Amino acid sequence: MAQPIETIAQLFYQAVKHNLPDALAVKRDGAYVPISHTEVVARVERLALAMTARGLVAGDRVAILSENRPEWFISDFTCAILGLPDVTIYATLNPAQAAFILRDSQSRWVLCSDRGQLDKVLAHWDTLPGLEAAVLFDGELPEGTGRNLVTWATLMAEGLTMEARRPEVRAWGEQRKASDLLTLIYTSGTTGDPKGAMLTHGNLVSNVLTSLEAVHMKEGHRALSFLPLTHIFERMAGQFLMVQIGASIYYAESVLTVAADLMEVQPTVIASVPRIYEKIFGRIYEGVASASAVKRLIFHWSMEAGRSVVRDLYEGRKPSGWNGFRYGIARKLVFDKIAARLGGRFELAVSGGAPLGPRIMEFFWIVGLPILEGYGLTETSPVITINRFGEVVPGCVGRPLYKDCEGRPFVKIAEDGEILCQGPNVMVGYWNNEKATQEAIDDDGYFHTGDIGHMDDQGRLYITDRKKELIITSAGKKVAPQPIENMLKEDKYVSQAVLIGDQRNFISALIVPNFDGLIRWAGYKKISFTTPSELIQNPLVLAKMASRLERINQHLSNFERVKKFTLLAEEMTLEGGQLTPSLKVKRRIVNQLYASQIEGMYGA
Secondary structure (H helix, E strand, C coil): CCCCCCCHHHHHHHHHHHCCCCCEEEEECCEEEEECHHHHHHHHHHHHHHHHHCCCCCCCCEEEECCCCHHHHHHHHHHHHHCCCEEEECCCCCHHHHHHHHHHHCCCEEEECCHHHHHHHHHHHHHCCCCCEEEECCCCCCCCCCCCEEEHHHHHHHHHCCHHHHHHHHHHHHCCCCCCEEEEEECCCCCCCCCEEEEEHHHHHHHHHHHHHHHCCCCCCEEEECCCCCCHHHHHHHHHHHHHHCCEEEECCCHHHHHHHHHHHCCCEEEECHHHHHHHHHHHHHHHHCCCHHHHHHHHHHHHHHHCCHHHHHCCCCCCHHHHHHHHHHHHHHHHHHHHHCCCCCCEEEECCCCCCHHHHHHHHHHCCCEEEEEECHHHCCEEEECCCCCCCCCCCCEECCCCECCECCEEECCCCEEEECCCCCCCEECCCHHHHHHHECCCCCEEEEEEEEECCCCCEEEEEEHHHCEECCCCCEECHHHHHHHHHCCCCEEEEEEECCCCCCEEEEEEECHHHHHHHHHHCCCCCCCHHHHCCCHHHHHHHHHHHHHHHCCCCHHHCEEEEEECCCCCCCCCCCECCCCCECHHHHHHHCHHHHHHHHCC
């Protein structure tokens, strides 16, 4: 009988028995190069020997400052085996932000993907008294820095000289305990300096195994990894869970190349935040808008046929009768072709990190790409609830992942509507921040998520909004911005939307148009312009967007309706500072950056 899995080290050594020829794959010189489980184990054990020989001991923190790649995977499992809590740093952070995390975590080593990431560290090394060494995955080391720098290739070569000692590494892994600290993951810091959530081996293993019980995934999957591994969602669902079921992990070149990578890799499963699904949805509808009248007619007829059976799809029934017949024709005419553009082999997609719009969910299920939406946070490893096959409800994030324990509910709703959670997936606390830990975890052991929600009579959870992001108008009306923003983003002329109105007398919105669609419409109307800024100031364009907004307002209460809006000429981005690394809106930053536009909507 297989040994029960309690640590990530045990998970690794059991999983590599799948012996896949393409456990990992990365693109080199235009083609994907596979790495077998045999080679993965060799690299992990060689790195472990080299790190130990250079003086790292259990408990030392090792930071990873890198994009997704095999070295990230290998470093992560090596640290898990050696008992080195790894500190994950988004590769998109600026030097000062990366230095804050290195300093706060007191990391002894930092592993950098390239010279650009290493330069961030070198720029602030003087302020990092605990940092002893930096490793460079790719490229040449700079000279004359006076720092302890080493290449990945050197560490691999050092490990190779100790090849006969590789069995020792597995023995080191057996020393790990479920209670051992596995990783520090720093929150995005939308309301201040980021805090390091302390997650144990047991936290992650529990979440992986319980998620698999809920979703019933099998062997033979191929995953496309493109969300940052620094994000707990990709780390758990896109790495640890995939390793456990024996899936092959193919690394996308970047988020920008996902469309091409889908075609090339032909994955059977992906995990993503809603923004990626929204972009795919928008591009498909944009393609339909530019097609011939006949093709548009066929598409919309097919969507109507799909909507007539979508409840059957959600509940796991095969569509039958006249509606099932129509849907079968629609699949052959339209949906199978769309699925082929997404690789053609999808069996499952998972969405998390933010609410997924019901219309987006409906579209993908109709097309043949079932999306299971879940909910969780960094501090909960991350999954708290998830939709199961056969009981999908759009707008709902599913039932709790864990059963109640000793008469205490795993999830409960506080008097003010906040979602609370306690269980084996909840973090130990925040690194070196007892005050924040006490504020987040109450005396009964419940973690306060900061999210507002409610549960229906079937025990399914619905998220209303972030507690700190609720808009309270000057009349005292409470408005949850996310559901309305999702309604706005479902319009074919809207790419991004942020609601404004806290302590104001009405709701307004900052809107980034879907410029592909808007420019095409402007062409039909013979509107001349030279820049996006000029286009969004055109009275006909403003009237068009106002009419689209009014369609949405008709479904809202009077106090929720968007009375004014401002169009923005550029998309809000991670690089621009408006989005977190998990692509959530930083509302405080948005309010600062667009203060003049906001005041313009509320001026006399």
